[in-house]
Amino acid sequence: MGVRDSGRLADGVVLSGIAKSFGPTRVLEAIDLAIEGGEFLTLVGPSGCGKSTLLRIIAGLETADAGSVAIGGRSVDHLRPDERDVAMVFQSYALYPHMTVAGNMATPLEMRRLTLAERLPLIRHLSPRRPRVMRGIMAEVRAVAETLQIAHLLDRKPAQLSGGQRQRVALGRAMVRRPRVFLMDEPLSNLDAALRVHMRSELAELHARLGITFIYVTHDQVEAMTMSSRVALMDQGRILQLGTPADLYDRPATVAVARFIGSPPINLLEGEADGTGGVRIDGVRLPIAPGVAAGTRVTVGIRPEALHPAPARHDGPVLRARLKRAENLGAEWMLHATLAGAGDAPLVVRITAAEHDAAAAAGLLGEDLALAVAPAGTHLFGADGARIAVRRLAGVA
Amino acid sequence: MRPGRLIGRIASHAVLLAGAVVMAAPFVWMLLTSIRPPEEVFGAVFDPIPSRFAGVENYGQALGASNLPRAMLNGVIVCGGILAVQLLTAIPAAYALARLSFRGRGLLFGLVLFGLCIPIQVPALPLYIALANLRLLDTYFALMMPFFLTVFGLFLFRQFFRTYPEEILQAARLDGMGEFEIVWRIAAPAALPAIAAFSVFSVVAHWNDLYWPLIVVTSSERATPALGILAFRDAETGGNYGALMAAAALITGPMIVGFLVARRAFVRGITMTGVR
Numbered sequence: 001m002g003v004r005d006s007g008r009l010a011d012g013v014v015l016s017g018i019a020k021s022f023g024p025t026r027v028l029e030a031i032d033l034a035i036e037g038g039e040f041l042t043l044v045g046p047s048g049c050g051k052s053t054l055l056r057i058i059a060g061l062e063t064a065d066a067g068s069v070a071i072g073g074r075s076v077d078h079l080r081p082d083e084r085d086v087a088m089v090f091q092s093y094a095l096y097p098h099m100t101v102a103g104n105m106a107t108p109l110e111m112r113r114l115t116l117a118e119r120l121p122l123i124r125h126l127s128p129r130r131p132r133v134m135r136g137i138m139a140e141v142r143a144v145a146e147t148l149q150i151a152h153l154l155d156r157k158p159a160q161l162s163g164g165q166r167q168r169v170a171l172g173r174a175m176v177r178r179p180r181v182f183l184m185d186e187p188l189s190n191l192d193a194a195l196r197v198h199m200r201s202e203l204a205e206l207h208a209r210l211g212i213t214f215i216y217v218t219h220d221q222v223e224a225m226t227m228s229s230r231v232a233l234m235d236q237g238r239i240l241q242l243g244t245p246a247d248l249y250d251r252p253a254t255v256a257v258a259r260f261i262g263s264p265p266i267n268l269l270e271g272e273a274d275g276t277g278g279v280r281i282d283g284v285r286l287p288i289a290p291g292v293a294a295g296t297r298v299t300v301g302i303r304p305e306a307l308h309p310a311p312a313r314h315d316g317p318v319l320r321a322r323l324k325r326a327e328n329l330g331a332e333w334m335l336h337a338t339l340a341g342a343g344d345a346p347l348v349v350r351i352t353a354a355e356h357d358a359a360a361a362a363g364l365l366g367e368d369l370a371l372a373v374a375p376a377g378t379h380l381f382g383a384d385g386a387r388i389a390v391r392r393l394a395g396v397a
Numbered sequence: 398m399r400p401g402r403l404i405g406r407i408a409s410h411a412v413l414l415a416g417a418v419v420m421a422a423p424f425v426w427m428l429l430t431s432i433r434p435p436e437e438v439f440g441a442v443f444d445p446i447p448s449r450f451a452g453v454e455n456y457g458q459a460l461g462a463s464n465l466p467r468a469m470l471n472g473v474i475v476c477g478g479i480l481a482v483q484l485l486t487a488i489p490a491a492y493a494l495a496r497l498s499f500r501g502r503g504l505l506f507g508l509v510l511f512g513l514c515i516p517i518q519v520p521a522l523p524l525y526i527a528l529a530n531l532r533l534l535d536t537y538f539a540l541m542m543p544f545f546l547t548v549f550g551l552f553l554f555r556q557f558f559r560t561y562p563e564e565i566l567q568a569a570r571l572d573g574m575g576e577f578e579i580v581w582r583i584a585a586p587a588a589l590p591a592i593a594a595f596s597v598f599s600v601v602a603h604w605n606d607l608y609w610p611l612i613v614v615t616s617s618e619r620a621t622p623a624l625g626i627l628a629f630r631d632a633e634t635g636g637n638y639g640a641l642m643a644a645a646a647l648i649t650g651p652m653i654v655g656f657l658v659a660r661r662a663f664v665r666g667i668t669m670t671g672v673r
Contacts (some may be wrong), residue, residue: 012408032642056567059571061567061570061571079569080570081570081571081575082570082571082572082573086571087571088567088568089569090564090567090568092562092564094562094564094565094567094568095565095568096565096568097565097587098586098587099520107569107572108571108572108573111572111573111574112573116578118576148419173568173572238534266671
């Protein structure tokens with residue numbers, strides 16, 4: 001939990017029973033979510049899952065059909081967006097195109113500190129107070145611009161900036177307000193790959209420095225995994241799982257979570273419980289299903305790094321596969337294979353370069369591939385998609 | 398360049414040139430007539446070049462023997478007044494129709510489209526009677542009032558505002574702007590090309606308008622430019638075509654200069670609003 005420089009605790013956000021429909025389409029179904037003060041919470045999910053709508057409801061840009069939003073322990077349902085003390089960074093950055101960078105960043109402060117008359121053209125010059133207020137605003141704008149390293153761009157218009165620079169201006173416009181909560185809607189999706197990786201670490205640093213609550217929306221599970229203190233994975237208007245990135249990766253609650261988190265994606269194999277604590281996949285028995293009735297259809301999820309080329313004398317269960325293609329990524333290799341037998345299910349195996357070289361030297365990487373299954377990355381899901389507790393496999397890999 | 402392409406370009410330029418000649422010929426003829434001596438205007442011999450330069454007497458007559466300077470000042474007042482009220486009303490209304498959701502929006506926009514189909518001649522008589530009853534005939538207000546609300550401008554600006562990014566408007570709301578401030582501080586500056594295009598349309602139309610001033614204006618103090626030209630055609634001056642054309646040249650001059658200055662913004666405004 002982070003603390004602001006003023007010393008007071010950062011504000012949490014509590015959503016209770018948020019529901020929203022657009023016409024006949026249910027976008028959000030009674031979302032309950034408690035976001036702790038100072039947390040970096042990411043809403044992640046495929047496009048159309050309702051995550052952006054939820055963010056807009058927190059900001060007050062959309063109204064929920066039902067439910068309530070509280071920030072810092074007080075309901076904000078009746079407050080206008082600007083009264084909620086939240087700042088938002090948009091996917092398109094949403095900079096005012098006719099204003100300079102300085103003008104863009106000063107606008108939220110001008111709106112708060114100047115009266116309507118002091119903002120009107122011509123009339124504003126009658127105010128004796130205005131020059132002093134504007135000097136104060138510009139000093140703050142400059143200070144924020146310097147921390148973001150965009151002070152040299154203050155006189156430019158957004159059209160003269162690169163994507164990364166616009167991104168920083170959008171962050172700066174949100175930061176000058178010193179909001180209680182920072183909302184971000186896919187802020188990195190318009191950047192090129194290298195800059196995206198760089199901005200990921202900058203955003204994480206910014207969060208650590210400001211210590212305020214961040215709510216971040218993305219469809220990219222890598223962004224969710226790398227920056228967040230907790231992740232809420234959403235699909236079809238529901239939160240499928242809420243937890244730390246490690247929770248979601250190591251203990252996915254449903255097959256949908258397992259499928260969404262992880263790159264390359266988890267290998268999913270259809271099998272049948274044999275009633276004696278094992279699952280049969282194409283004739284191979286994996287002893288991982290204690291207490292599951294015989295004949296139950298189950299889905300076995302195996303992370304790519306949980307599969308290893310098996311030595312010839314391997315005493316654990318082994319999946320037989322046909323190697324199709326091997327990709328060298330430098331530090332590691334991806335082996336693309338299909339499961340031998342009727343299914344022809346695709347399998348991806350991720351091994352380190354050292355393991356690859358050793359396996360290749362031992363002649364294990366022929367067309368016929370034997371794959372040992374490591375227990376830690378193996379997950380079992382019932383027919384309804386829910387997780388079934390997996391007993392650790394003993395003596396494998 | 399390949400011969401085929403060369404021929405194609407020559408052909409397309411020939412067509413464009415022909416079009417330009419058709420467009421420009423009346424203006425050239427107007428300018429030539431304005432420096433032609435009166436006896437030559439209906440001369441039997443067709444000679445484009447005047448035999449004698451009569452520009453000084455024609456232009457002198459146009460400026461001196463009539464109220465043309467006053468008419469042009471009236472034109473500036475009337476066109477400026479109409480344009481100011483049109484922009485003040487059409488921009489917020491167009492923003493509301495394009496970006497705010499409220500009951501009856503579809504019906505209101507339908508009425509706007511309906512209004513586009515009604516020419517000024519239809520409400521002219523009721524408007525005249527109303528102005529007469531209010532004893533407002535022969536005033537600047539009577540000249541301007543029917544054109545204060547512009548459905549064409551409303552439609553043009555609505556098309557523009559519809560394409561404006563929603564996220565910028567939401568950012569402005571988060572920054573604390575109300576909808577009126579969004580209109581004037583965020584949306585209107587972005588609409589400048591559309592505003593320039595509309596201003597050209599509006600000013601040209603009302604500068605050149607003859608129909609409505611002819612109905613509501615009786616005194617020469619309130620004559621608009623088009624009425625000013627009309628003075629050269631009455632019995633007193635006996636149809637002095639040289640001076641008439643000189644007056645016409647003086648009146649169209651500001652419009653042509655204005656268009657050339659605003660040309661780039663005008664073309665951009667027309668193309669970006671999709672009203673091609």
